[in-house]
Amino acid sequence: MNKTIIVSNRLPVSLQLKSGKFEFKASAGGLATGLGSIYKQGENLWIGWPGNAVEDRQQQVEVADELKKLKMAPVFLSKEDIELYYEGFSNETIWPAFHYFTQYINYEDAYWEAYCAVNKKFCDAILAVAEPTDTIWVHDYQLLLLPMMLREALPDATIAFFQHIPFPSYEIIRMLPWRKQLLEGMVGADLIGFHTYDDMRHFLSAVGRILGLSNESGYIQADHRLVNVDSFPMGIDYDKFAQAALSKKTLSKKKKFKDQLGDQKLLITIDRLDYSKGIPQRIRAFDKLLEEREDFHGKVSMIMVVVPSRAKVQSYMKLKKEIDTLVGRINSKYSTLNWVPIHYFYRGFPFEELSAFYSMSDIALVTPLRDGMNLVCKEFVASKTDQDGVLILSEMAGASKELVDAILVNPNDILAVKQAIIDALTMEEAERKSRIGSMQASLRRYDIFQWVDVFMDRLTHVKQKQQEFQSK
Numbered sequence: 518m519n520k521t522i523i524v525s526n527r528l529p530v531s532l533q534l535k536s537g538k539f540e541f542k543a544s545a546g547g548l549a550t551g552l553g554s555i556y557k558q559g560e561n562l563w564i565g566w567p568g569n570a571v572e573d574r575q576q577q578v579e580v581a582d583e584l585k586k587l588k589m590a591p592v593f594l595s596k597e598d599i600e601l602y603y604e605g606f607s608n609e610t611i612w613p614a615f616h617y618f619t620q621y622i623n624y625e626d627a628y629w630e631a632y633c634a635v636n637k638k639f640c641d642a643i644l645a646v647a648e649p650t651d652t653i654w655v656h657d658y659q660l661l662l663l664p665m666m667l668r669e670a671l672p673d674a675t676i677a678f679f680q681h682i683p684f685p686s687y688e689i690i691r692m693l694p695w696r697k698q699l700l701e702g703m704v705g706a707d708l709i710g711f712h713t714y715d716d717m718r719h720f721l722s723a724v725g726r727i728l729g730l731s732n733e734s735g736y737i738q739a740d741h742r743l744v745n746v747d748s749f750p751m752g753i754d755y756d757k758f759a760q761a762a763l764s765k766k767t768l769s770k771k772k773k774f775k776d777q778l779g780d781q782k783l784l785i786t787i788d789r790l791d792y793s794k795g796i797p798q799r800i801r802a803f804d805k806l807l808e809e810r811e812d813f814h815g816k817v818s819m820i821m822v823v824v825p826s827r828a829k830v831q832s833y834m835k836l837k838k839e840i841d842t843l844v845g846r847i848n849s850k851y852s853t854l855n856w857v858p859i860h861y862f863y864r865g866f867p868f869e870e871l872s873a874f875y876s877m878s879d880i881a882l883v884t885p886l887r888d889g890m891n892l893v894c895k896e897f898v899a900s901k902t903d904q905d906g907v908l909i910l911s912e913m914a915g916a917s918k919e920l921v922d923a924i925l926v927n928p929n930d931i932l933a934v935k936q937a938i939i940d941a942l943t944m945e946e947a948e949r950k951s952r953i954g955s956m957q958a959s960l961r962r963y964d965i966f967q968w969v970d971v972f973m974d975r976l977t978h979v980k981q982k983q984q985e986f987q988s989k
């Protein structure tokens with residue numbers, strides 16, 4: 518009986534050391550929920566890094582035993598792996614390049630060597646449990662070399678790859694000295710998925726120009742194998758957000774927050790701390806609004822949640838300082854004793870509180886400079902069970918291709934973002950409801966479970982097509 522193995526850099530739990538004992542904290546992410554329908558079945562499992570460096574052999578055995586009960590297997594990263602492969606090549610080379618921040622790319626041979634070595638580490642962990650015809654679904658940019666490593670070891674396995682971040686234009690990918698190896702690594706898969714049609718097109722163009730492989734309707738022929746490339750826009754666990762918004766816990770949090778804030782219009786922004794999210798630009802747009810429109814003072818405020826992330830990477834530290842300064846400047850300029858323009862939180866929140874933030878806010882401001890998909894905007898829409906709210910969404914987020922009823926903006930155009938906030942604040946109720954209503958209908962339908970089904974069905978179809986191709 519064939520099994521399915523899910524592989525990602527991080528496992529859907531994170532390991533925490535509390536008073537000398539290990540504990541696992543489950544990830545609340547939609548991907549973990551969606552893939553739960555796969556890895557929790559039968560012999561299936563999820564392989565990845567449990568977070569933190571566990572270097573003691575005995576502790577590694579204990580962690581592996583605990584994870585086994587959760588249908589997971591660990592790949593342990595040493596401190597050096599974390600520094601060179603995770604913070605280094607993954608987040609200082611690929612991440613900035615693929616998000617078009619070429620000024621932040623670090624071209625370090627030592628990073629590249631660590632990236633190859635850790636991808637090999639993942640490959641070995643998979644080979645320790647995989648049978649020749651198992652299905653292996655690899656996720657994201659930290660593991661671009663893995664599909665081909667697996668293909669070489671298990672030629673008859675079914676291998677899929679999904680990239681959760683953008684795939685940049687050929688002009689960017691060609692800047693990387695390791696571009697050829699990265700693309701070769703990816704084409705080891707039978708099916709390669711991206712969030713958007715544009716990502717897919719960029720990938721096909723890079724594969725054509727760098728590897729010399731042409732495609733026909735999304736099928737590439739590599740080493741006598743057919744590889745399918747397509748877009749699969751990822752959804753969220755819609756019911757979870759819609760139901761949470763009406764749950765007792767959320768309603769009581771919402772009441773408490775509303776009482777504290779009084780009667781004012783609320784804008785919500787939630788992101789990981791990341792330069793791709795356009796946080797400073799968004800704050801400047803809000804500043805512009807307050808500068809021009811005194812009539813909004815005391816009547817509108819922004820709740821800004823910034824979740825700490827990759828705190829050891831230079832560009833992230835620099836960004837944190839920039840945001841702190843900007844928020845300080847605006848709050849000190851406009852605050853009164855009973856009104857603060859920006860409620861700024863540099864920390865994560867429990868699910869019920871996020872749900873309360875979403876459902877009590879009038880406007881969500883989601884303005885990344887570049888984003889593979891962006892799920893925050895989808896979570897906001899799903900949480901607006903009274904259908905009364907407005908989404909302002911960046912054209913540069915993958916989600917903008919689906920959520921066309923949002924107010925779409927260019928996030929670099931501060932004046933346009935400022936105007937979008939004014940338009941959102943003054944939009945008629947009927948229009949607000951009709952826009953949210955139509956976005957809800959599509960998000961409810963194309964949820965995370967549907968995404969997993971569609972992807973897996975396609976994988977089966979690709980395997981059949983390959984067999985027909987080989988028997989010709």
Ligand code: G6P
Pocket residue numbers: 526527657658681682826827
């Ligand atoms: C993005 C990536 C994921 C990554 C996540 C959190 O969504 O696509 O692969 O896991 O950010 O980043 P981190 O570096 O904390 O894993």
